[in-house]
Amino acid sequence: MNAPFATGSLARERTDADDLLVAPSLERRRLQCYLSLVVGDVVSTFIGFAATGYLLAGATGLRESLVHAQLILPIFLTLALYNGAYSTPALQDGWKGVFRALLAVIVAVVVVVFVQFLIRPDADVSRSGFNGGALAAMAVIAWMRLQLRSFVRWRCGENIINELIIDDGGPQVQLRGAIRISAAAMGLRPNLNDPNALDRIGLVLRNIDRVIVSCPAGRRAEWAMMLKGANVDGEVLDDEVARLGAQGARVVGKHGLLLVSAGPLGLRDRAVKRLFDVAFAGGAILALSPLLIVVALAVKLQDGGPVFFTQRRMGRGNRFFNMYKFRSMTQALCDSNGNVSASKDDQRITRVGRFIRRTSIDELPQLFNVLLGDMSLVGPRPHATGSLAGDKLFWEVDLRYWQRHSLKPGLSGLAQVRGFRGATDHESDLVNRLQADLEYLEGWTIMRDLQIIFLTMRVLVHDRAF
Structure with a gap:
């Protein structure tokens, strides 16, 4: 089965997402x-x-x-x-x-x-x-x-899983039942410095269980790094595997395939995590509804502006979603791209905003993101694409940054309970939380999520929330 080749500009809006669908979900x-x-x-x-x-x-x-x-x-x-x-x-x-x-x-x-x-x-x-x-x-x-x-x-069907071959100028590989697309025709580029390019690839990989990329040797590293954050079993074609007889790789015909990525959670673990998210988030919204209403009124009465602050963040599979918060800054000075991190004496923050940020109440609307399926209760915190660590964008500090997107972002995570939160004035601030996020991906259990939620309760009020 062959997917139609796509043409045109990069798909930045959800309304264009269906144009990039190459396979129905199995x-x-x-x-x-x-x-x-x-x-x-x-x-x-x-x-x-x-x-x-x-x-x-x-x-x-x-x-x-x-x-x-x-x-x-x-x-x-x-x-x-x-x-x-x-x-x-x-x-x-x-x-x-x-x-x-x-x-x-x-x-x-x-x-x-x-x-x-x-x-x-x-x-x-x-x-x-x-x-x-x-x-x-x-x-x-x-x-x-x-x-x-x-x-x-x-x-x-015969294959049980959706396999996708992305042809990016490498050798032609034949795999029975696989979907084949042209990277050039669909505008797919593994540009690790362009979140929009990664979002486009993430949209193409929807519903895909395994992806194989055939590309020149010079682009294998970029594709491998991109696939590590794509929440999919990803392989990069490398004929050297067949010649070396490497272990832990696949040989299809005369071609060798290197396994470079895998989704961190299986179906059973994803089901358990999702059921827990829905039950906990739904119960929390009901229990906290009086507080949510009071805070919404306070934000509205502060200056008459909107109650919620919506910002585009990058989530699972390097795909964008809209994250919700109670607005804590003056409407005119809200930073939708996150280019400037909030500081301790930030003049943009309102009086109500200073209180809800210090108590983490401003994050509560993200419970609705959990119900919508964009976020999880526990996972790497989502960042704005313009966030800086020192004077560098986050992914410019360490390209492993993209790996953290192999799971849904969370309201809280291992980095937060370890105290790695707040402004990222130095590159080390980003490196510390990235290391904790990657550690969380290593071995997920529901008991670990429960432990992180319990520890989060102890750090809701903290001196780095400003």
Whole structure:
């Protein structure tokens, strides 16, 4: 499948975003396939045990076999979830999914037998019914999963994932089922000094699961750095991989592919993080609604200007979004590009603004950004594109800066609870918070997010908020 080549100027507005869409999202369709496998496994387990019990002992055996199925299922589903029976490889290769599901059944049977022996060693259990039911369940699960292959192909196609090849002047690589686009025709440039160029690439990479860039050797480093912040599995074509026989790389035909980036969170982790964000942000908005109303009135009555300050920030995948704050500066002197950081005696800040900045109340409207999906409760703080560290733009200090955009930006982050916040008067101010942000990306857990939220409560009022 080939995407149409795009022409024209850079897409800076969301209204132009659809012109850069090269593939529909397969993530929801994969979820539907996972759900169908789960339902199929559950139904197959009950059918296998029920049929065996009824054939061996009639209605009595049927009742006992259904109890066996209920004991097996929770353990089986837990094991199947963690051994990859419901994963992309299982969707791509039907027999691999069957093998992993059957392995989970076997282990679940062993666990149930062991627990039964420890708790009630003298229990009168039909061994033929239990063992026969387990074997029948395995046979029906295997048959059901193979029958569901047609449903998986109907929903997701042959590839299961969206693979994109970006041709930027490098060797031609053939990959069955991959989408191919021309970087030149679509105006894609890995210019790390141009946020608009990175935003355009981010829009093209929407819904893409893996991207392969074929470019001359001189541009590989730029593409690699850009892909690290794109929240996508990214590879740069390098034929030297095939000649060297490198490990941890792929060879497609006669071409070698280097893995240079990967999304930091899998589907399950993203789902957990999103559910937590929505539940916490929604509850916080309801609980804090009286405070939000009072602050909104105070800002409005201060000088009659708008209540909210909206600023374009860069978020996940190097894509722009509008971030909301309570306005804390006089309307005429608001800095929409963030070129000048607020200082301790900043004359632009109003009396109300000074209080809400010192108490971090001005950040509360970002809870709506969380509900909209632009931000998360915890993550690297989003910065204005014109922000300076000393006399340099943030990415000019350290090009690793773009890597922090592989996750959604957060209301708070590891850098903030460590005290790296406020004005960036020196390059070291940026380097310290960047190092903390990259550390946060290393190993995400929901417990770490909870810890950061708890620590944030302790630093809401701080001497660097001005």
